[in-house]
Amino acid sequence: MKLSILVNEGPYTHQAADSAYQFTKAALEKGHEIFRVFFYHDGVNNGTRLTVPPQDDRNVQKNWSELAEKHKLDMVVCIAAAQRRGILDEGEAKRHGKGDGAANIAPGFRISGLGQLIEAGIEADRLVVFGD
Amino acid sequence: MATVKKFLYLNRKAPYGSIYALESLEVVLIGAAFEQDVSLAFVDDGVFQLAKSQDSKGIGMKNFSATYRALGDYGVTKFYVEQESLAERGLTVDDLMPITYEDENDGFAEKPSIIVTPRAELAKVMGEQDVILSF
Numbered sequence: 079m080k081l082s083i084l085v086n087e088g089p090y091t092h093q094a095a096d097s098a099y100q101f102t103k104a105a106l107e108k109g110h111e112i113f114r115v116f117f118y119h120d121g122v123n124n125g126t127r128l129t130v131p132p133q134d135d136r137n138v139q140k141n142w143s144e145l146a147e148k149h150k151l152d153m154v155v156c157i158a159a160a161q162r163r164g165i166l167d168e169g170e171a172k173r174h175g176k177g178d179g180a181a182n183i184a185p186g187f188r189i190s191g192l193g194q195l196i197e198a199g200i201e202a203d204r205l206v207v208f209g210d
Numbered sequence: 211m212a213t214v215k216k217f218l219y220l221n222r223k224a225p226y227g228s229i230y231a232l233e234s235l236e237v238v239l240i241g242a243a244f245e246q247d248v249s250l251a252f253v254d255d256g257v258f259q260l261a262k263s264q265d266s267k268g269i270g271m272k273n274f275s276a277t278y279r280a281l282g283d284y285g286v287t288k289f290y291v292e293q294e295s296l297a298e299r300g301l302t303v304d305d306l307m308p309i310t311y312e313d314e315n316d317g318f319a320e321k322p323s324i325i326v327t328p329r330a331e332l333a334k335v336m337g338e339q340d341v342i343l344s345f
Contacts, residue, residue, distance in 0.1 A: 084343065119233055119345075158236060162229075192240040199341035200213050200244065207344050 081105055082198035083115040086209030088123035089138035090131070095124050098208035099141050106149050114152045114198040115142075117187075119209070122165045125155045125187035139184050146186030153187045154194045165189070215340035216247045221256035222345065226271055231259045234345035235277055242284035249288040249339075250281075251332060257295045260306040260324070275307065282311030282323055290327045290335055 083102050087094035102112055117124050129139050146153050155165060161174075164182070167189050171180040183189060199205045219238055225231040241248060252260060259278070266273040278289075289309060296302060303326050312318040327335065336342060 086345070118237075119229060159233060192237050193244070195237060195343075196217075196241045196244045196246070199217060199343070200215055200246070205341050205343070207342070209344060 080111045080113050080201070080203045082113045082202035082205045084195065084198075084205060084207045084209075085115065085117045085121035085124060086119045086207065088120035089129065091120070092210055094208040094210060095121065095138050096136070099138065099145065101206065101208070102151075103145055106145075112149070112151055113202045114154060114194065116195045116198050117153070117155045118159050118192075118195065120163065121209075122155045122160045122163055125153070125160070125184050126165055126182045127184040128182050143184050143186040151186065154190045155183065155187050156195070157189050157191055160189055214245065214247055216338060217241060217249070218336060218339040218342045219248070219250045220336075220342055220344040221250065221252050221259055222254045224255040224258040225264070225275070226266055226269060230345040231256070232272075232274055234343070235274060237343060237345075238281065238286060239277070239284065242281075242286055245285070248286050249290060249335070250286065251290040251292070251327075251335070253292040253295050253332070255295075255299075257291055257299060257301060257306075260289070260291065260309070261301075262305055262307050279307060279309050282309070287311040287313075287321075287323050288325060289323045290325050290332055292332050293326050293328045296326065 083098055085095060085098045089095040106112060124139055124142055131137050145151060166181050167183040168181045219234055221234055223230040264273055264275040306324060309323040310320045311323050313321050
């Protein structure tokens with residue numbers, strides 16, 4: 079089955095981010111196709127490279143980046159939600175004059191528009207929503 | 211993109227207390243450009259999103275309630291409001307903003323967008339959808 083995933087909550091505060099990761103990983107292991115993982119609301123915080131969780135805990139952001147690399151996942155962070163919450167790529171950091179080195183998007187994530195979420199709903203057999 | 215799917219935006223939270231209502235509205239607006247078969251549903255505290263006479267000045271936040279009334283112009287004309295959620299909060303449809311659309315198949319007659327729907331009926335509506343975005 080072709081699946082799209084919507085992640086609406088940030089890491090650590092809500093289990094939704096962990097559940098979305100576990101579900102996506104399990105679906106891939108079962109041979110399903112993941113059309114796209116879309117991060118919205120506080121879910122965009124899954125895509126910052128600046129998190130430093132305690133070493134004896136899971137690293138939610140790194141989990142996503144590794145999964146993306148292994149399976150060539152398309153992981154999209156909503157631009158409007160990301161700008162509100164300070165998640166920037168190089169282009170956005172420059173455009174908003176935030177200075178060199180301000181880009182904090184994690185490997186494997188890209189920033190794009192909400193149209194990508196609608197497209198994910200249209201193209202997939204199922205859109206699975208993880209939220210509060 | 212010729213595929214037309216039934217999209218339902220399920221709104222469950224009050225406005226302003228969290229950002230879900232505002233960001234849901236942003237998806238609805240962008241999604242309207244994709245010409246899908248769109249419905250909105252308002253359940254639980256989500257019914258407060260449509261409350262009349264919203265005034266957010268005192269909390270320093272943008273009042274976005276007028277946007278719901280503009281959605282008819284984007285072809286978003288079905289607002290299912292759960293009857294039990296209204297009743298549980300002491301509200302009736304008269305406490306909600308009047309939201310209308312112009313029916314292009316009926317000489318652009320102005321018609322109400324809000325459909326007060328019992329819980330069991332709403333479950334059926336949800337069952338008919340291809341995509342449900344729950345906020």
